[in-house]
Amino acid sequence: MTRVFSGIKPSGDLHLGNYLGAIRHFVVDQHVHDSLFCIVDLHALTVPQDPARLREHTVDLAATYLAAGLDPSVCTLFVQSHVPAHAELSWLMECTVGFGELRRMTQFKDKADAADFTSAGFFTYPALMAADILLYRTDRVPVGDDQRQHLELTRDVATRFNGRYGDTFVVPEAAVAGVAARVMDLQHPTVKMSKSAVSPQGTVLLTDPPEVIARKFKRAVTDTGTEVRFDPATKPGVSNLLSILAAITGKDPRELADGYTQYGPLKADTADAVATALAPFQARHAELTADPAQVGAVLEAGAARARELAAGTLARAKAAVGLLAPEGS
Numbered sequence: 001m002t003r004v005f006s007g008i009k010p011s012g013d014l015h016l017g018n019y020l021g022a023i024r025h026f027v028v029d030q031h032v033h034d035s036l037f038c039i040v041d042l043h044a045l046t047v048p049q050d051p052a053r054l055r056e057h058t059v060d061l062a063a064t065y066l067a068a069g070l071d072p073s074v075c076t077l078f079v080q081s082h083v084p085a086h087a088e089l090s091w092l093m094e095c096t097v098g099f100g101e102l103r104r105m106t107q108f109k110d111k112a113d114a115a116d117f118t119s120a121g122f123f124t125y126p127a128l129m130a131a132d133i134l135l136y137r138t139d140r141v142p143v144g145d146d147q148r149q150h151l152e153l154t155r156d157v158a159t160r161f162n163g164r165y166g167d168t169f170v171v172p173e174a175a176v177a178g179v180a181a182r183v184m185d186l187q188h189p190t191v192k193m194s195k196s197a198v199s200p201q202g203t204v205l206l207t208d209p210p211e212v213i214a215r216k217f218k219r220a221v222t223d224t225g226t227e228v229r230f231d232p233a234t235k236p237g238v239s240n241l242l243s244i245l246a247a248i249t250g251k252d253p254r255e256l257a258d259g260y261t262q263y264g265p266l267k268a269d270t271a272d273a274v275a276t277a278l279a280p281f282q283a284r285h286a287e288l289t290a291d292p293a294q295v296g297a298v299l300e301a302g303a304a305r306a307r308e309l310a311a312g313t314l315a316r317a318k319a320a321v322g323l324l325a326p327e328g329s
């Protein structure tokens, strides 16, 4: 059975981009592949976090995974820092990846330029991401389009390590969704919707009530002209709405465009579709939020399985590079 691994940072409230680009694909994958879904809390530390908020976001992300339909009886859900092998293998990855390769990562270039403080961890986090994936001998990594470059780097690092030290890692494939692989901010449609963006009106949270969803879509920035056409290059605002509606209805964004002559009805229909799709999630999320013990038990069982799987790969990788195993191990 092929192995799937993916993760999300508990760095803020989850949004429609996280759902359409990642989580909804996890829900399908869990029934087809041996799937591990991680809350990558170590990645969240690459930018300063309030400790209490980080803990809250970690539990909330677990509740979000479960509420979205991840079933712990068929997939493994766990917190990255509960499996120390991630941090350990990350060092071996940092010593395998090139400085120049990390410097070329566009997410680093974009965000580092805008930040007051850039941690060394923010620079090296693609090495930790490679460790996350390679630890589980992952075949397939479902991610949004923004992570494609990091996945390529993981493949390069795995191939380099295998070439230097012998066959140790599986070289994984990225599985990037076709429609809505990059959901854009409703107020700034050339920028991706993001947890850390300072754009509350442009970011649709998974927990937004229907009236807030309706208001955000109503105020969405559209393009000059009045024609409804799917053309991300010249009509990014309208194309973003069509992509969201297409992802939820399973229709083609170009065909959907043919059904509209004005922006208003497209905004209203997209808001309705999003609110309806999120309603069952929101009900389940509220129940799980009231029952943190249930969420904690899922994470404990998930970490136990992940530790077991990770131990073998870490031991192989350490032996391959020549680290002396402790006596009696």
Ligand code: AQP
Pocket (backbone or CB within 6 Å): 007, 008, 009, 010, 011, 012, 016, 017, 018, 019, 020, 021, 022, 142, 143, 144, 145, 146, 147, 180, 181, 182, 183, 184, 192, 193, 194, 195, 196, 197
């Ligand atoms: N706008 C998006 N459209 C489609 N997919 C997206 N993803 C994130 N934003 C969009 C996908 O969600 C998964 C989890 O992402 P992450 O939280 O680990 O990191 P990120 O990509 O950096 O997400 P954010 O929301 O932008 O977080 P911050 O602002 O904290 O950096 C990934 O599969 C990602 O592709």
